[in-house]
Amino acid sequence: MDGLIILDNTGRPIIQSGFRSKPLAYPMLHVEAFNNALGKARRAGDVESVIFVPGDSPSACCHVECADVRILCPVSNDVDPLFAFAFIQTFVDILREYFGSPSAATLRDNFDVVYQLLEETLDAGGQPLTTSPNALRDIVLPPSLLSKLLSVAGANLTSTINSGTSIGGPFSSPIPWRKAGVRHARDEIYFDMVEVLSAIVNKHGTTLNSSVWGKIETNSKLSGTPDCLLTFTNPHVLTDMAFHPCVRLQRWKRDSSLSFVPPDGHFTLAEYRYTPSSTATTARFMTAGTTTIAAKENIPIPFVLKPAVEVTDAGVSFDLKLTSRMPSQTMESLSVEMYLGDGATGVKCLTSRGDGASGGSGVGSLTGSWTLDTKKMVVRWEIPQVPPSSVWSIRGSYTCPSGVPRPAHAVQIAFEVASYTFSALKVDQLKVTGENYKPYKGVRGRSSAKIEWRW
Numbered sequence: 001m002d003g004l005i006i007l008d009n010t011g012r013p014i015i016q017s018g019f020r021s022k023p024l025a026y027p028m029l030h031v032e033a034f035n036n037a038l039g040k041a042r043r044a045g046d047v048e049s050v051i052f053v054p055g056d057s058p059s060a061c062c063h064v065e066c067a068d069v070r071i072l073c074p075v076s077n078d079v080d081p082l083f084a085f086a087f088i089q090t091f092v093d094i095l096r097e098y099f100g101s102p103s104a105a106t107l108r109d110n111f112d113v114v115y116q117l118l119e120e121t122l123d124a125g126g127q128p129l130t131t132s133p134n135a136l137r138d139i140v141l142p143p144s145l146l147s148k149l150l151s152v153a154g155a156n157l158t159s160t161i162n163s164g165t166s167i168g169g170p171f172s173s174p175i176p177w178r179k180a181g182v183r184h185a186r187d188e189i190y191f192d193m194v195e196v197l198s199a200i201v202n203k204h205g206t207t208l209n210s211s212v213w214g215k216i217e218t219n220s221k222l223s224g225t226p227d228c229l230l231t232f233t234n235p236h237v238l239t240d241m242a243f244h245p246c247v248r249l250q251r252w253k254r255d256s257s258l259s260f261v262p263p264d265g266h267f268t269l270a271e272y273r274y275t276p277s278s279t280a281t282t283a284r285f286m287t288a289g290t291t292t293i294a295a296k297e298n299i300p301i302p303f304v305l306k307p308a309v310e311v312t313d314a315g316v317s318f319d320l321k322l323t324s325r326m327p328s329q330t331m332e333s334l335s336v337e338m339y340l341g342d343g344a345t346g347v348k349c350l351t352s353r354g355d356g357a358s359g360g361s362g363v364g365s366l367t368g369s370w371t372l373d374t375k376k377m378v379v380r381w382e383i384p385q386v387p388p389s390s391v392w393s394i395r396g397s398y399t400c401p402s403g404v405p406r407p408a409h410a411v412q413i414a415f416e417v418a419s420y421t422f423s424a425l426k427v428d429q430l431k432v433t434g435e436n437y438k439p440y441k442g443v444r445g446r447s448s449a450k451i452e453w454r455w
Contacts, residue, residue, distance in 0.1 A: 001126040002126055008070075017122060071088050213273055218262060237424070336411055337413075
């Protein structure tokens, strides 16, 4: 990896790495290659994730979109693109730790901080250097109103902070991911088990492919150097584990428990994949009146969609009926998107619910609401809350004067479920030793899904 380039939504560079070992025109070659590819694409999502950049020394450009900015990573050597994408994602997470939402305006206002982060996270040889937020906070001070006022007044904030503490400076702790002498007024630690379901379903309602990837997000506010032991009641549901460096691997291999000294603040303790081990998993989604059972190796889809789409030379008519299969949980922020094709006009839709309520466009919680994105030519149907076993439908039609309509033969469905995990992973207990206090502990689960349902 040669560096990073951050572009705004117009394709203009906001900030970039030094690229000390490359010619001055090297970064702009990649910016121009990306903008050319974006200009040729019919939609922004059609641009290839890795773009070939011709020249005397051919290279590639990996890019990721985040909010209203685009991050480019030029690669000139024989490097796996996944390595570049992993680093870009890590840098995005660092920006979120520092600024919350890494928008173009925020990055411009904090140009000095972003440039320091670029210099500290990637060395001149293209190797990741310091990517731990805890270590970076000792080197690059997070932006604040106080630091800006002191900077304007000519004060040296860094020396002021270092002179008022007994810590020798960055990396003074024997534990790389945790600062020494951490103190909190209230000792507490929280765990969020976040799972994402991805699936493809054919027109007959059979799941072709499904997977659940999860991660344990942790927010630690513990004083001193605590030693934590986290155990689960059903660790057998976890496969393909990836751990934070603080986790002791030998302890996990021995009894599937997580033993660690946590970093201070937010971090991802572990990532995993969930694979159903028995048909008992399927029963969690079965309700009265439903007979479709997914294959044993697939995760059951928590709803049923019955699409009916008719395409003629004059236009398209469609009828989508959605039925929840959740036994007790409510699906939230459910959205259904259908691509209509170029040249679609005269779009009309009517939403309804199983109890007979109906409505047109606009915002409403009784039947949901629908909108048309004329730029992407996508109809978006949104339902704020879908109670268990409820039935929803949307009917619509449109014409295509320019020719035979070509709608996408699949709809994209997304939703969230609070206080719920697809794997039913449960924490048994958390022990904190090494310090003389009893911290507050909190655990919760939340899930989301992105499903492609074909017709």
